[in-house]
Amino acid sequence: MAKTILVVENELRNRQLIAHLLREEGYEVDEADDGVSALKILEQKAVDLMICDVVMPCLNAFDVLDYIKSRSLSTSIILITGHPYLLAEKGLGHLTCFMKPFNMYDLLHKVKDMLGR
Numbered sequence: 130m131a132k133t134i135l136v137v138e139n140e141l142r143n144r145q146l147i148a149h150l151l152r153e154e155g156y157e158v159d160e161a162d163d164g165v166s167a168l169k170i171l172e173q174k175a176v177d178l179m180i181c182d183v184v185m186p187c188l189n190a191f192d193v194l195d196y197i198k199s200r201s202l203s204t205s206i207i208l209i210t211g212h213p214y215l216l217a218e219k220g221l222g223h224l225t226c227f228m229k230p231f232n233m234y235d236l237l238h239k240v241k242d243m244l245g246r
Contacts, residue, residue, distance in 0.1 A: 131157045132244045133174065137167040137181040137193065138209070147180060150233055151240065164188025168196055176204050178244055180236070183210035191219055205243050207236070 134156050138144035141162070148158045159176070161167040165187045170176070179197075183190040190208055197204050208216065211229040216222050225243070227236055 131155055132177040133157045133159065134240070135159045135161060135167060135170055135176045135179040135181075135204075137161045137164065137179060137185070137190070139163055139182060139185045143182075143209075146233060147236065150237055154237065154241075156240075164190070164193045167193050171196065171200075171202065171204070176202075178205045178207065178240060180207045180209060180240075183208055183215055184212055191221075194221070207239060207243070209236075 134151050136144055136148050136158060138147065139162050144160055144162065148160050151158045159170050161170055163185045167181065168188065181190045181193060194206065206224055208224055208226040209229060209231065210216070210226060213226065213228055216224065216226055225239060
């Protein structure tokens with residue numbers, strides 16, 4: 130059974146590129162354009178890994194992470210951001226994070242590493 134990945138990114142082109150690359154590798158990919166959409170997906174299905182932009186309209190990555198923690202979900206997390214200082218401010222520097230712009234193949238390698246492929 131294919132691993133499920135949720136890509137949460139408000140920039141359409143970035144979201145599409147990441148999702149396409151992951152689908153090409155055989156992953157089942159859901160897409161959300163903000164934190165609200167991400168929560169709706171997380172309420173409906175189990176997700177093995179979430180790749181999430183930090184700064185988004187409505188609910189940001191920190192809100193989504195709070196939801197995951199409050200529900201004790203076993204979803205692995207990769208954050209993507211152009212604002213790394215936000216992670217340090219929230220005490221989340223320990224999470225896997227890619228700084229924009231990043232190499233898509235480095236991201237893919239990390240996904241494979243985290244999901245055991």
